[in-house]
Amino acid sequence: MPRPKRRLFIIGTDGAAREILWTATQVPLDDRDWEPAGFLADDVDGARGELARRGIALPVVGAVADYAPASDDVFTCAIVDPRAKLEAAEIVRARGGAFVPVIHPTALVHETAVVGTGVIMRHYSGIGPNTVVGDFVTICQSAGPSHDNVVGDGCTIAPHADVMGNARLGRGVLLGNHGVVLPGATVGDFAVVGAGSVVLRRVPPGATVFGVPARRLDFVPVREEVAR
């Protein structure tokens, strides 16, 4: 017997949003009461053109700033940058928009883990025992926090990144691909941990760190070698 489906709108229309659409379609029908129905964007016209060029039939139904959620709408926020993700999600939530988890069937969540609203988990990701994950956290493929961690609202954990045990990620942390946060380490609010970096102890709020071990980045790596 067909159940009425709620309509899932994906916030964002770039490559990341297409990936989350893909993950959403992979969630078994029995595990969701929604169907992907479209996108919200900042630049509605640009987003429509981009999706049309790519042959994606789902519509862009409006702008994040002024879309009025209907009663059967639900949302997921597919923005990578934590600050922009939290901003967009809070705007939609303040208008009464409800967020649903989008969790791939291969993702593993321990029964003691506490998971916030609107979480995205891609294939082969995981959340370990007694870890607390906030709202609008994105955990990419083959990544995730192990046991006894706290992961703040809006964090993005990129592919193959590991948060070991008893670590704490503040609000809106971006942990890059293959980033590793060692046991007991702390990463402050809105800090960025670059790809391939290893956090030993503490990253201050708002800092960008990079390298093995991760150090504060006080310069931007310039284009070298090939340009010469």
Place this chain on the structure above:
Amino acid sequence: MTSPLRLLILGASGFGREVLWVADAIPASARPWRMAGFLDDDVDGARASLAAAGVVHPVLGSIRDHVPAPDEVFFCAIGGSATRLRVSAALADRGARLVTMVHPSAQVHPDAVIGDGTIVGPLCTVGSAARLGRAVVMNASAGVGPDAVVEDGVFLGSRCDVMPGAIVETGAFLGAHVTVHPRARVGARSIVGIGSTVVAPVAAERTYLGVPARAVGV
């Protein structure tokens, strides 16, 4: 009624056995071929090493002397990119059909494009509109992001991430756990060492290492 195609794996080294492992994992309903045997230019050595590894499939002859039959398909399991490309191209010139292998646990977006003779290993990811060329090797859990391009003969070690819109040019070798930043470019036949993070362009034919990856050697 057609009889199934016969798969011949070129090269009976460790990589050849890894390819056999993937081939065995692909359900029969998802492939038009069945494993028939190996070809290796060192026939006796290959027989001995397969026997030692407990592999029951035969070594049917050498690669260089093999004349492809109409019911045969091939996969070139030679780790060195230059050799793999050369042998694959030579076989294709002789009319051989090279197959693509995708492990059933790999997550491949329906819009992605994968070339002939390419292998996508267990737990890999190939994102939306990503393009993989011919004779590419993706080892376990490697990922190629949306709109990224991986050209012919590239080797991606296990857990490599080629991020959205990045380009890895032909024959490049990326060790395990390498990250290539979005829209970065890795030059042809370069080598990027294990665990490196590529943030700036990698020059062709050079070796890079570290986080961030820097050129090493002369």
